[in-house]
Amino acid sequence: MAGFGIGQPVIRLEDARFLTGQGRYVGDVDLARQAHAVVLYSPHPHALIRSIDTRAAREAPGVLAVLTGADAEAAGLGGFPPLFMPAVRGQAVGFRTLRPVLVADRVRCIGDRVALVVAESLAEARDALERIVVDYQPLPALVDIETAAAPGAEAIWPECHGNVAFELRHGDPAATATAFERADHVVSVRLRNNRLIAASIEPRCALGVYDTGADAWTLYTASQNPHGVRTMICDAVLRVPQSRLRVIAPDVGGGFGLKTNPYPEDALVLWAAKVCGRPVKWVASRSESFLADNHARDQVVEGALALDATGRIVALRAQALHALGSYTFSAGVAPIETALKLIPGFYDIGTLDVSTRAVFTHTSPMSSYRGAGRPEATFLMERLLDEAAVQLGIDRLEIRVRNAIAPASMPYATPTGMVYDSGDFAGLMSACARAADWSGFEARCAASARAGRLRGRSIVGYIEQGGRFNDRMELRFDPAGGVSVVAGTHSHGQGHATTYAQMVHEWLGLPLEQIRFVQGDTDQVPFGRGSFAARASLVGGCALRLAADAIIERARPMAASILESAEADLTFAQGGFQVAGTDRSVSLTEVARAAFRPSGLPVGGAVGLEASGSWAAEPPNYPNGAHVCEIEVDPETGEVSIDRYTVVDDIGTVVNPMICIGQVHGGLAQGIGQALLESVIHDPDSGQLLTGSFADYAMPRADDFPAFEVGFRSTPCSTNPIGIKGVGEAGAVASPPAIINALIDALRSQGIHEIEMPATPARIWQAIARHRGDRA
Amino acid sequence: MATINVNGRSMKVDASPDTPVLWVLRDELGMTGTKFGCGMALCGACTVHLDGAPVRSCSLPVSAAVGHRITTIEAMSGTPVGKAVQTSWVANDVPQCGYCQSGQIMSASALLAKNRKPSDADIDQAMSGNICRCGTYNQIRAAIKQAAASLNGRA
Structure with a gap:
């Protein structure tokens, strides 16, 4: 299927509407008689609510409803449990919280939801919100993980002593201790993974509709996972059958993990719609997004590597503290698990002893954000390897090649419970180094030095996990012979309308213009789990493959009838059935049309032609790759410029190289943002959020990147029929260590061996100045 | 009441003078192609043209637009520069989630309307006010160059 099938750079089928202002996001949906909601967010990171006086707000012009936590309790609304706890994977049971839709008694983070105002207009709702008087008794706040986990810290949840919700551990402590005692070399690092926010340019938004006659709701929400929203809201909050809520996630303006699961506002607009008898719309302002969206990362880790005299790793040790925020909310557990499991990377490390503690803090809850634990794990391993290379005097590419798991060792079981199926890790790193002109560095370095600039470089390797849970895809023909891909996954920038169509074209031979894409509506898609954790290519792609195979088998009896031939004599190729050894054939489109004939049951027994396929990410896949980065630092200003950045990835079968490259670029932009620019900062004393706008939180921009x-250098995945590996997280996983290792390489001559993320010009300049002072 | 010129048409709008043009377009005129991102002129999602120059409509009071020509994404297919930009955007696989792309296209077409041979530095300068969280910056740079070439008759 050359031209438009798997592997072709097909231009995206969904682009036209985005380029003409015709995309339809939740914010673009307005309904008749729609009212507007605003939420009162806690201005305190920790406080008792003594009382809430809503009388003046209720009497304000245009106000339709003012709702508080007491009202939510009276209405019987439940709270949000975490999506899962580690116990589901045989780990610790842990301490879990329920997050109320509105907090009645004690706020535990800035941005905790305290009240909802609904009014005729947004301006009236905002004015009325100002009239709510909450009598808070502010209490001391613990916003830093190390402070919250310190002995004697006040309990954020009274029943959870030490503020540790759970501890996870992998490895063999005794064997690791022995290996460290006998090692020729030991290197150690202490690292902080800065707190980030996804900051999709489309803020979160929700529009709730209640149909009194049907006693049923519709929710339009910016979500990566509409069926998951339905399940959580119906089961945990509204406590109604799932058949009474339709969730629509139309075009979604960026997810990145932020929009994987529902937030209190999704439930609040539904509740308010029933209370007011009107559609109720809520859209976050940018400040509200910074205050009340989930945050991500925020981990402190100490790690050490034991090596023999030749630079072979013999053991690894790590202990981490990882923030949960104020609740076990959404998929907050996932990054903490992944940050531990992936520490070994694609290196053969002998034995290990790694543990992490999940710590409550008085901050926004933490959840998944592009990479979700993978960047934390990779940052530790790749920082340790650079320190080892320096201590042992080995080239940094060489020490990695020496320790990489060999292709002949596949399948390879890691000591943290994963089984890698395929990959040529040393080959990838060497290929990336060649592509980046690794050997030409010295000349470029000398040129930089002549210009008064410090040049540094890095090579890092990464492996990550793609795919999670199961999913379902459906192919549904219409009477004219067109086919719809009905997707359980959700595309919000990944280009699924195009890549799935390429697959259907490849397997069923149908032209792209005959393939329609349906997603994001629980009434149109029977079931699905949305998109996160680089899962759509694996679970969506493989489920679609099975659906396509089933279509051929379901169409075969009708095709045999049309061709007056035995089913066994038919072969399927190029979009149709052929009778072997003859020139007689019928297209799949004609067979599909025949399945809609009005009289008599079609051959095969069913009216219409449709089939579904299901796939589970067990096992998942393991995308991997290498990054080489070269940067220049101006020692007078601390300014960093990335001179060149090279990536060679193994994502198995590449469905659409243009779309995959776009995914890698997006990951790079976010990972480089973490390394150089971005940080959510709370004042350690007051607990106030200091980065509440794009003026304070530095987003990567056009002029930050080369x-x-x-x-791509692919080794097909051996555990799925397409050979596919995920691509969505890849760029964000390896880029923080690539940047920081290159930066430290540039600064070693200045006596600098560590620098914290984000490595801002101010931080770099101060480090240089401090060391100059030390030497003076 | 104010009368503003949007995409060549004179429109009467019932908004207070300090209402940002963004909300007049979206809420009053039903033109939702222009997006809200931050409300503080820091992200570029709401970019429109005022007499051909890129401005952030979230921070432009409607009173300041009276007597000037507002152009939005909805009209860009009808201009040679806008058409060239949209065509090269598709060919270079620029959009991902699409949300910021109205603003990106407005900034890019304003650049190309006055500079048909933009350098990388010109592009960075013109585009650094438009955030794309999907990270499509490399593709945008390539697409602007291709659009420039096509406008110059070399594509």
Whole structure:
């Protein structure tokens, strides 16, 4: 299927509407008689609510309803449990919280929801919100993980002593201790993974509709996972059958993990719609997004590597504290698990002893954000390897090649419970180094030095996990012979309308223009789990493959009838059935049309032609790759410029290289943002959020990046029929260590061996100045 | 009441003078192609043209737009520069989630309307006010160059 099938750079089928202002996001949906909601967010990171006086707000012009936590309790609304706890994977049971839709008694983070105002207009709702008087008794706040986990810290949840919700551990402590005692070399690092926010340019938004006659709701929400929203809200909050809520996630303006699961506002607009008898719309302002969205990362880790005299790793040890925020909310557990499991990377490390503690803090809850634990794990391993290379005097590419798991060792079971199926890790790193002109560095370095600038470089390797849970895809023909891909996954920038169509074209031979894409509506898609954790290509792609195979088998009896031939004599190729050894054939489109004939049951027994396929990410896949980065630092200003950035990735079968390159670029932009620019900062004393706008939280922009060189060197995944590996997280996983290792390489001559993320010009300049002072 | 010129048409709008043009377009005129991102002129999602120059409509009071020509994404297919930009955006696989792309296209077409041979530095300068969280910056740079070439008759 050359031209439009798997592997072709097909231009995206969904682009036209985005380029003409015709995309339809939740914010673009307005309904008749729609009212507007605003939420009162806690201005305190920790406080008792003594009382809430809503009388003046209720009497304000245009107000339709003012709702508080007491009202929510009276209405019987439940709270949000975490999506899962580690116990589901045989780990600790842990301490879990329920997050109320509105807090009645004690706020535990800035941005905790305290009241909802609904009014005729947004301006009236905002004015009325100002009239709510909450009598808070402010209490001391613990916003820093180390402070919250310190002995004697006040309990954020009274029943959870030490503020540790759960501890996870992998490995063999005794064997690791022995290996460290006998090792020729030990290197150690202490790292902080800065707190980030996804900051999709489309803020979160929700529009709730209640149909009194049907006693049923519709929710339009910016979500990566509409069926998951339905399940959580119906089961945990509204406590109604799932058949009474339709969730629509139309075009969604960026997810990145932020919009994987529902937030209190999704339930609040539904409740308010019933209370007011009107559609109720809520859209976060940018400040509210910074205050009340989930945050991500925020981990402190100490790690050590034991090596023999030749630079072979013999053991690894790590202990981490990882923030949960104020609740076990959404998928907050996932990054903490992944940050531990992936520490070994694609290296053969002998034995290990790694543990992490999940710590409550008085901050926004933490959840998944592009990479979700993978960047934390990779940052530790790749920082340790650079320190080891320096201590042992081995080239940094060489020490990695020496320790990489060999292709002949596949399948390879890691000591943290994963089984890698495929990959040529040393080959990838060497290929990336060649592509980046690794050997030409010295000349470029000398040129930089002549210009008064410090040049540094890095090579890092990464492996990550793609795919999670199961999913379902459906192919549904219409009477004219067109086919709809009905997707359980959700595309919000990944280009699924195109990549799934390429697959259907490849397997069923149908032209792209005959393939329609349906997603994001629980009434149109029977079931699905949305998109996160680089899962759509694996579970969506493989489920679609099975659906396509089933279509051929379901169509076969009708095709045999049309061709007056035995089913066994038919072969399927190029979009149709052929009778072997003859020139007689019928297209799949004609067979599909025949299945809609009005009289008599079609051959095969069913009216219409449709089939579903299901796939589970067990096992998942393991995308991997290598990054080489070269940067220049101006020692007078601390300014960093990325001179060149090269990536060679193994994502198995590449469905659409243009779309995959776009995914890698997006990950790079976010990972480089973490390394150089972004940080959610709370004042340690007051607990106030200091980064509440794009003026304070530095987002990556057009002038922060060079032209990225991205190539693919694929070893097909051996555990799925397409050979596919995920691509969504890849760029964000390896880029923080690539940047920081290159930066430290540039600064070693200045006596600097560590620098914290984000490595801002101010931080770099101060480090240089401090060390100059030390030497003076 | 104020009368503003949007995409060549004179429109009467019932908004207070300090209402940002963004909300007049979206809420009053039903033109939702222009997006809200931050409300503080820091992200560029709401970019429109005022007499051909890129401005952030979230921070432009409607009173300041009276007597000027507002152009939005909805009209860009009808201009040679806008058409060239949209065509090269598709060919270079620029959009991902699409949300910021109205603003990106407005900034890019304003650049190309006055500079048909933009350098990388010109592009960075013109585009650094438009955030794309999906990270499509490399593709945008390539697409602007391709659009420039096509406008110059070299594509």
